[in-house]
Amino acid sequence: MSAQIEDPLTEHELSTEPVFDGKLLKVKRDQVRLPDGKQSMREYVRHPGAVAIVAVMADGRLVFERQFRYPLRRSFLEVPAGKIDPGEPILACAQRELREETGFQAAEWLHLGQIHPCIGYSDERIEVFFATGLTEVGNALDEGEFLEVLSLSPAEARAGVLEGRITDAKTIAALYLAEPHLR
Template identity: 65%
Template sequence: MLIQNEDSLEETRLNGEQVFDGVLLKVHRDQVRLPDGKTAVREYITHPGAVVIIAILPDGRVILERQFRYPLRRSFIELPAGKIDPGEAIETCARRELREETGYEAAHWQHVGTLHPCIGYSNERIEAFVARELTYVGHQWDEGEFLEILSLSFDELDAAVSAGEVTDGKSLAALYLARKVLAGGGA
């Protein structure tokens, strides 16, 4: 294990304030005591958490979405994902998001890990799942949500990643977390 029980690198919060309260994100500014006793300012975003789903069709293809992401002003190909609602269990969220965004329900779910995509400026965590034995029941997109649903074989997905056509960090990290499960080697 690489992590010690007592962390000699820990920073201690002295005081802080919320400087922005948005619909999704909250921005905070804290003063912290550093390991050497000096102080510093830390700005960070709090996020409710999310899920990402590697949904595998009966023919072995992976369901992906193409959607416009405003901060980068372009469309991206990514795995289905979505925000965890307050008090919602992570698998419940994964089931809801898969159904809403892609129109599929899955009979078999496996949690494959947790990722932290923005550790330098956010507390966001994303729970990754593999979903199998899919049945199409019809999507239920949220108001203002526009998606194109596509499916790729693993070879096509590998080629798209290599060609720079799939660059979404949560999708790439989730595929890495699931590599043993996807190869048939268990969790």
């Protein structure tokens, strides 16, 4: 067996302390040893992880949501997505979120990959899925969740990204990962 070679850019945690412990997010402050042996501080957000779904209707149109996002004080066009519950398998989360938010169930699921949307300040990961064979079964929004469900053709979605109408990073990345399956 060969020994694993450590990345020379690795920073080593020396100590950690909680800064904020919220319902969704937790903020930590760590003291770290840098690659040159000096010390520094890192503050970052711990996130439970999420899923995002590129869902394709029978006519080839993609399911989108328009949802108000409080931190930026405006509504955004996004693919369906949601937080992974503790211990929840990622596919089960994707199936649950698609149904709850859009009212669709999918017959076929493909895991497209994982993205890290905020690597400079968060450990969040988003598991991206491609869903086809949709059947409308009725939504079940969480309390306090408000959104509009709409559909865009793949060409309209691409144009929305290029023209700045779709700026949500997870949506842009998910569309990119789904592109080979949309042709």
